Amino acid sequence: MPPRRTTHTDFTDHASTSLTEITxxxxxxxxxxxxxxxxxxGxxxxxxxxxxxGLEWYIKCYPExxxxKDKGKYVSLYLSYASETEVGVIFEFCLLDQLGNAVTSLRSRNTHTFRMHGKYxxxxxxxxxxxxxxxxxxxxxxxxxxxxxxxxxxxAEPNNCLIVVPPSDLPDQLGQLLRSKESADITFVVGGEIFYAHKLVLALRSPVFKAELFGSMKENHAEKIVIKDMEPIVFKALLHFIYTDSLPEEKELSSDVEGLDAQKILTIMMQHLLVAADRYALERLKLMCQEELSKNISAATVATTLALAEQHNCPQLKATCLEFATTQDNYFRMASTDGYKHLVLSCPSILKEIEEKHGATTFVEDFAEQADDDISHDHMFSLLKLFRCNRSKK
Known part of the structure; x- marks a missing residue:
């Protein structure tokens, strides 16, 4: 199925003059x-x-x-810098159809800084x-x-107007306020780590924090709150968003974990951050997490993401996961993961949707025939039993 048509930013075609006129x-x-x-x-x-x-650029395209590790399944696109002056940009790529309409479009989430020739x-x-x-x-x-x-x-080239309005630095200033801990009036303990914050900022950004800190809940007079069921790195990212309205850099989210690549670590972080965003009613953050998860679906993580999408009311993310999971090859690979066992137990109705959407009734028999060394007989039997028990409830 061709990807859904999307709109894209109306950038001025081919031309730009001085930065003070057209940027x-x-x-x-x-x-x-x-x-x-x-x-x-590669x-x-x-x-x-x-x-x-006034700056020079290239497009780098990797057709395969x-x-x-992606085995040639994707087209990769990069914006490459050909000048030397440090510059910050937001950029977008759009693929056009035969009529000149954008069929898919990706835009950078944050401002990216290019500091030298050759960076992309x-x-x-x-x-x-x-x-x-x-x-x-x-x-x-x-x-x-x-x-x-x-x-x-x-x-900027010299011109008759001497007034230059710089970009807003409010997110940077609030981020510095968070890092400096200046005038912090609330402390959080998360997994043994301590975080300092400001009640007014939290309340302005999150209705849940507003109720906790200024409502009738018991925490409204507390100076220290213990957050349970959340990892410190997730809470740190949550605070970063609350103060700056952006996600941390990927390198901050995907620290090295033995046995896992950076992309899988980032996906797991986005899963946890999605739960945290829903917990504190941060709808923009919740959408940002869904966007990242939908762009990086894999057989190893799709079952867990699908369960979260169902549990936290993310219909678009759920639809994207179902589209991936209901192809036979992807389903067999997904079914060998621990996330699949959790999906079956926590969201059994999902299996009915897979079956109804793509005729997955044949998956059970084919799965038994195609089981390989990665799936133990006991594991396979338990999965099939759960699948059949779910179907019997229809």
Missing amino acids: SGSYRLTAGFSQVKGIGI NFFMSPKFTIG GYYA KGWSKFMKRDDFEKYISDDHFEIICGVMIISPKSL
């Missing part, structure tokens, strides 16, 4: 698919150099993906390659890259 622009890349097909995983081609905001940022999983190829027309595909310049002021 955004876009570039349209048209490329021949047959010339890059079979280029190999190999890329670059667009011609283009200029936006950036990472070997983007998405390793911009789009599944099978879906991407459906929009190739006459052996060509088109991508628009939109760039919005946030800084620096030093690039």
Whole structure:
């Protein structure tokens, strides 16, 4: 099924003048698919150099993906910097169909800083390659890259207007307030770690914190609150969002854990943060977590994400997980995970939806035939028993 059509930011096409007049622009890349097909995983081609905001850029495209672990299933896109002056940007990539409409679009969540020539940022999983190829027309595909310049002021050309309004630094200032602990009037103990915060900030951002700290709940006069059932790193990320309205950098969320790659660690963090966002009624954070989870679905994590989507009222995330889980190959791989056992026990109705959506009644028999060394006979039997018990309740 082709991806859902999405809208994208209206960046000025191809052109940008001085930063004080226009701070955004876009570039349209048209490329021949047959010339890059079979280029190999980890190999890329670059667009011609283009200029936006007085700075030079390239598009780096990996037609068969950036990472070997993705096995060529995705197209990767990156914005590459070709100038030397430090600059902050927000950027977006859009794939166009034959009529020039955007069929998929990804925009950077935060402002990214490019400090030197050759640096690049983007998405390793911009789009599944099978879906991407459906929009190739006459052996060509088109991508628009939109760039919005946030800084620096030093690039601005002289003009008659001497008033320059800088970007808001309120998130940075509030973030510094959190880090400095200045005037903090509430302490949280989470998993043995201590966090300092400000009641007014918490109350303004979260109706749950407002009720706890200023309502009739017992915590409203407390100076120290113990938070249970949450990891310290998750609570730290929660506070970061409350003060800055953004997620922490990925490197802060995905610290090294032996046996797990960074992407899986990040997915697990987003799962925990989704639960925390729902707990404190932070709807924007909840949507941001759903966005990250929907972009990085895998057989190893989809069952847990699907259970969370069901339990925390995330219908769009649930639909995305179901679309992934109801293909036969993905289902067999998902069924060998511990997350699947939790899904069956906590959300048995999900299995009915899988069955109704894609005729999964045949999965049970096929699963028994295709079980491999990764699935023990006892484990397989318990999964099949749970599946059949669920079906018998229909």
